[in-house]
Amino acid sequence: xxxxxxxxxxxxxxLRHKPEIIGITLDEYGYADVNELISAMNxxxxxxxxxxxxxxxxxxxxxRYSFNENHTKIRANQGHSITVNLELDKKVPPExxxxxxxxxxxxxxxxxxxxxxxxxxxxxxxxxxxxxxxxKRHGNVVVLKVYAKKMFENGYDFxxxxxxxxxxxxxxxxxxxxxxxx
Ligand code: HQG
Numbered sequence: 001x002x003x004x005x006x007x008x009x010x011x012x013x014x015l016r017h018k019p020e021i022i023g024i025t026l027d028e029y030g031y032a033d034v035n036e037l038i039s040a041m042n043x044x045x046x047x048x049x050x051x052x053x054x055x056x057x058x059x060x061x062x063x064r065y066s067f068n069e070n071h072t073k074i075r076a077n078q079g080h081s082i083t084v085n086l087e088l089d090k091k092v093p094p095e096x097x098x099x100x101x102x103x104x105x106x107x108x109x110x111x112x113x114x115x116x117x118x119x120x121x122x123x124x125x126x127x128x129x130x131x132x133x134x135x136k137r138h139g140n141v142v143v144l145k146v147y148a149k150k151m152f153e154n155g156y157d158f159x160x161x162x163x164x165x166x167x168x169x170x171x172x173x174x175x176x177x178x179x180x181x182x
Pocket of ligand 1: 102108
């Protein structure tokens with residue numbers, strides 16, 4: 001449903017980047033109070049009720065949001081630019097992960113590796129198809145192979161978000177290689 005999609009995009013912005021634009025705050029774990037979120041959104045003409053919010057959380061294509069156990073609180077599973085504690089455990093990554101990006105960023109990435117830029121983590125994909133989708137958002141896409149297991153063995157930490165996105169703090173150039181597979 002188109003309307004859910006646009007509400008979802010707005011909720012992502014609130015829960016990941018700018019809760020203050022509708023006058024709410026997140027707790028240290030990134031949670032917003034559900035009642036507060038609904039009433040603040042309505043006040044700002046983003047009309048939503050609890051049933052719609054539940055549907056958006058359940059049906060979101062990337063499972064971007066989670067409720068707490070009794071559905072009184074909601075947070076984004078990844079993608080934050082504000083610093084929150086997602087309570088993720090360190091995890092052993094697979095041998096290879098992927099990162100889709102725009103060709104125009106390559107030169108800079110080859111110099112300084114993958115950086116978090118505006119987000120809390122560098123986001124990595126488990127397969128090439130997903131990486132292509134992520135990269136396309138930025139322009140002509142190029143996929144990079146990340147030698148994740150080697151990084152892990154050399155002391156870098158990895159986390160897996162609740163919706164299956166791999167997260168780390170940075171990827172130095174020596175663990176990156178252009179991926180020509182499809
Ligand atoms: C690039 C979406 C120049 C990086 C996606 C990326 C993901 C550099 C861009 C999640 C660089 C940042 C995150 C360097 C990295 N020099 N450019 N040294 N290091 N970059 O959007 O990974 O759909 O912040 O390659 O699916 O594209 O919103 O990160 O192109 O999971 O749920 O800087 O956001 O999730 O862009 O995407 P972003 P991302 P949602």
